[in-house]
Amino acid sequence: MPAQNMEELVSLCKRRGFIFQGSEIYGGLQGFYDYGPLGVELKNNIKAAWWRSNVYERDDMEGLDSSIIMHRMVLRHSGHEATFSDPMVDNRKTKKRYRLDHLVKEQKAAVQAAVAEAMGESLENFPALVAALVKRPADASAALISAGVRDSHSGETGDWTEPKPFNMMFKTTIGPTADEDSFGYLRPETAQGIFTNFKNVVDSTSRRLPFGIAQIGKAFRNEITPRNFIFRVRELEQMEIEFFCTPGTDEDWHAHWLEKRLSWWEAQGVPRSKIEILDVPKEDLAHYSKRTYDLMYDYPTLGHEEIEGIANRSDYDLGSHTKAQGELGLVASVEENLDSVAKLTIPHPETNKPVVPFVIEPSAGVDRALLAVMSEAFTKETLENGSERIVLKLKPHLAPIKVAVIPLARNREEITSLARQIKADLQRLGLGRVLYEDSGNIGKAYRRHDEVGTPFCVTVDFDTVGLGGEGKVSDPALLGTVTVRDRDTLAQERVRVDELSAWIRTRLA
Ligand code: ATP
Numbered sequence: 001m002p003a004q005n006m007e008e009l010v011s012l013c014k015r016r017g018f019i020f021q022g023s024e025i026y027g028g029l030q031g032f033y034d035y036g037p038l039g040v041e042l043k044n045n046i047k048a049a050w051w052r053s054n055v056y057e058r059d060d061m062e063g064l065d066s067s068i069i070m071h072r073m074v075l076r077h078s079g080h081e082a083t084f085s086d087p088m089v090d091n092r093k094t095k096k097r098y099r100l101d102h103l104v105k106e107q108k109a110a111v112q113a114a115v116a117e118a119m120g121e122s123l124e125n126f127p128a129l130v131a132a133l134v135k136r137p138a139d140a141s142a143a144l145i146s147a148g149v150r151d152s153h154s155g156e157t158g159d160w161t162e163p164k165p166f167n168m169m170f171k172t173t174i175g176p177t178a179d180e181d182s183f184g185y186l187r188p189e190t191a192q193g194i195f196t197n198f199k200n201v202v203d204s205t206s207r208r209l210p211f212g213i214a215q216i217g218k219a220f221r222n223e224i225t226p227r228n229f230i231f232r233v234r235e236l237e238q239m240e241i242e243f244f245c246t247p248g249t250d251e252d253w254h255a256h257w258l259e260k261r262l263s264w265w266e267a268q269g270v271p272r273s274k275i276e277i278l279d280v281p282k283e284d285l286a287h288y289s290k291r292t293y294d295l296m297y298d299y300p301t302l303g304h305e306e307i308e309g310i311a312n313r314s315d316y317d318l319g320s321h322t323k324a325q326g327e328l329g330l331v332a333s334v335e336e337n338l339d340s341v342a343k344l345t346i347p348h349p350e351t352n353k354p355v356v357p358f359v360i361e362p363s364a365g366v367d368r369a370l371l372a373v374m375s376e377a378f379t380k381e382t383l384e385n386g387s388e389r390i391v392l393k394l395k396p397h398l399a400p401i402k403v404a405v406i407p408l409a410r411n412r413e414e415i416t417s418l419a420r421q422i423k424a425d426l427q428r429l430g431l432g433r434v435l436y437e438d439s440g441n442i443g444k445a446y447r448r449h450d451e452v453g454t455p456f457c458v459t460v461d462f463d464t465v466g467l468g469g470e471g472k473v474s475d476p477a478l479l480g481t482v483t484v485r486d487r488d489t490l491a492q493e494r495v496r497v498d499e500l501s502a503w504i505r506t507r508l509a
Pocket residue numbers: 221223230231232233234236237238306307308309363364365366367368
């Protein structure tokens with residue numbers, strides 16, 4: 001059974017070195033987390049699985065790694081400067097600031113209903129209620145106060161200001177000067193780097209429609225209320241595809257990607273039955289979106305929340321950057337002569353005329369993926385002897401450590417040197433991290449590796465090297481064999497050392 005609540009996951013993540021609070025020794029920085037020795041492996045494995053499936057296993061994709069800091073014009077013409085904001089309200093009593101929709105959602109049902117009633121809206125259509133609160137700020141302030149909306153920190157009713165938009169982009173100065181013009185933005189999504197490189201990729205690869213560009217990288221959002229562990233952070237990582245297609249074929253490609261992405265999640269151990277597909281209501285769509293499916297995974301404690309958005313961005317971004325190039329005099333105006341705008345167009349596959357393609361964008365968060373993968377893998381089991389174990393039943397390709405090699409005696413050179421040799425041989429298979437593990441007794445080592453999801457523990461013992469030990473004579477039949485313990489079944493099998501690499505490879509590759 002998957003994790004029942006977020007606390008058990010948070011506790012495991014900290015205890016075993018998956019995730020730490022950012023800047024912890026100075027009291028922590030809200031909305032920033034650091035990935036520890038196991039977290040970095042799990043994260044890399046998730047990203048590798050995504051890349052393999054979306055780039056290597058397809059014939060219509062290219063990869064990209066664009067820079068994080070972007071020219072402010074990019075984010076102006078993408079629409080982010082004007083619209084990438086969340087509505088916030090302040091409580092004059094406590095001076096605390098909240099994201100409006102989160103604040104209302106957290107209230108008791110009766111209070112939410114009172115807000116809706118005061119605004120003349122229905123609670124059933126929550127996005128429409130939020131839209132009304134944003135559109136009529138004076139009414140909103142009065143509604144929040146009269147409905148008795150409480151401050152999540154103090155628990156008291158608040159004295160609420162009018163909602164205002166808060167732009168979530170981080171600005172940073174560039175170079176030694178600090179004048180008005182020398183700033184850029186930390187990208188709020190990796191997507192814009194793909195759009196600005198669209199022509200470079202087309203020209204250097206000779207791609208024709210339809211094709212896509214994939215990118216994995218950091219994005220930054222100055223969230224008003226970061227929370228729920230790594231679910232909502234200010235520095236996040238995204239795995240994004242911009243899939244370019246001929247206008248008119250976009251809806252079919254949208255359906256294609258929805259299906260592909262659901263099966264990818266399934267292959268990572270996140271079943272379809274735990275993901276609801278939300279066809280995002282019009283009033284809740286991002287500024288660039290024609291239609292969006294949000295994949296809502298059923299997180300422990302949080303319930304259904306977005307793990308991935310699959311948006312039909314139409315020709316919004318390439319169109320808007322192309323238009324801006326015209327307006328800025330970088331190329332001829334688009335309206336005047338589309339043919340001469342070599343910038344962000346591509347030949348139409350049938351007419352050969354330049355066309356601004358439509359874009360389907362599957363965009364998944366790495367941090368949210370890691371949380372979902374871990375919560376599905378998290379299992380508490382009662383063993384036959386009545387003891388309880390926590391085991392992370394990760395898909396083997398995601399496991400941070402693939403194999404732990406354990407010498408049964410730390411002070412017997414014959415055993416330790418063979419164990420080190422086995423570790424080196426298995427490491428060379430290139431399947432991921434193999435650990436030489438001599439830090440404690442074998443029972444503790446097994447428990448630790450269950451908790452971090454290591455699929456196999458290999459033990460080198462006295463019999464392996466033909467040594468008698470612990471009052472026993474060695475068994476000649478076991479000479480040259482090791483014990484391999486399976487994480488999920490707990491079965492222990494003797495495997496010949498010279499066959500071990502092949503044995504492991506067939507089970508992990
Ligand atoms: P939300 O509604 O939860 O704020 P969003 O709709 O703004 O998310 P998108 O802009 O669609 O999110 O971003 C694509 C993906 O990036 C999301 O599905 C999510 O997995 C991830 N993501 C977005 N914001 C954050 C964040 N603050 N922390 C962690 N992951 C995030």
